[in-house]
Amino acid sequence: MRRALLAVVASALILSAASGALVTSSATENDLVTTVPSRQIPKIPKSVYRIKTKDKVAFITIDDGVYKPENALAYVTANRLPITAFLSSWTIKDSKEYFNEFARWGSIQNHSATHASFGKKSTDLDHEICYVQKRFGKKYDWYPWMLRPPYGAAQDSRAVRRMGEKCGIEQIVMWDASVGYGKISYANSKLRPGSIVLMHFSPKLKRDLKIAVKKIRDAGLTPANLADYLPRESIVPEMLTVPVALRPPAR
Numbered sequence: 001m002r003r004a005l006l007a008v009v010a011s012a013l014i015l016s017a018a019s020g021a022l023v024t025s026s027a028t029e030n031d032l033v034t035t036v037p038s039r040q041i042p043k044i045p046k047s048v049y050r051i052k053t054k055d056k057v058a059f060i061t062i063d064d065g066v067y068k069p070e071n072a073l074a075y076v077t078a079n080r081l082p083i084t085a086f087l088s089s090w091t092i093k094d095s096k097e098y099f100n101e102f103a104r105w106g107s108i109q110n111h112s113a114t115h116a117s118f119g120k121k122s123t124d125l126d127h128e129i130c131y132v133q134k135r136f137g138k139k140y141d142w143y144p145w146m147l148r149p150p151y152g153a154a155q156d157s158r159a160v161r162r163m164g165e166k167c168g169i170e171q172i173v174m175w176d177a178s179v180g181y182g183k184i185s186y187a188n189s190k191l192r193p194g195s196i197v198l199m200h201f202s203p204k205l206k207r208d209l210k211i212a213v214k215k216i217r218d219a220g221l222t223p224a225n226l227a228d229y230l231p232r233e234s235i236v237p238e239m240l241t242v243p244v245a246l247r248p249p250a251r
C-alpha cells in the first residue's frame, strides 16, 4: 500500500512537472505516511487551493448550476473561456447542452447530488459523491474526476477522500479567491499565478465573469483550463464502466 501511495505521489509529481505545475498538497500527503497506518491513507491528496506554477495563469470555477443565464454562456463562447463547472446533479435537469457548451474549453465536475454538507454525519456520502459520478457519466458521456464539496466543508476528511477514491475522484478542489455580487475577495490579498477563482451560476453571472476576467488580466494572468494543471491517472473505476462503457475525457 505504501509502495502504491508513493507510486501515486511520484506519478503526480511527474505529471506536474510535465505540465509545469506543482500541486501544493503532494508534500502533505507524504507527511501522512509517518503518522497514520498506511491502510487508512486515501490515495486522493488533500484539497488544492491554488496550483503552484510559474505560468501566468488563473482558473475560473463556477458552482451549482441552478441559474443558467444565456448571456453568460454567450460571453464564455465569444471569449473562449476555459471554465471548470462544478455542478450539483439535481440542478442540471434538461440542461446538458447548456453546460456542455459552457465547459467546452474546460470541464464539468462533481459538486454533490443534493448540495448537503459533507461535514454532517447524516449526509450520505455515497449518494452525494458516487451517484453523481454515475449520473454525469451517463449524461455527459464522461465522468468527473474533480470534486468540490458544498460549502467547502470536510474537504480534507478521510471519509470524503475515501468515498471519492471509490468512484473515480482524483482531486478535491477549493479556491483562493471568489467573485460574486459584483465584487472580488481574496484569501491572500491578491490573485497569483495558479489562483483558483470561485463563482456561482447566478442570474448576474455575466457581470461577475467580466469582473473575474478583468481582475485576472489586471494581475498579468490569463484564464486557463484547470484540468491541464492537475495531475490525474485516468483510471476509470469498474463501478463506472457497468452497465455503460464510459471514457475519461480527452485532455
Ligand SMILES: [Zn+2]
Binding pocket: 063, 064, 111, 115, 150, 151
Ligand atoms: Zn455550491
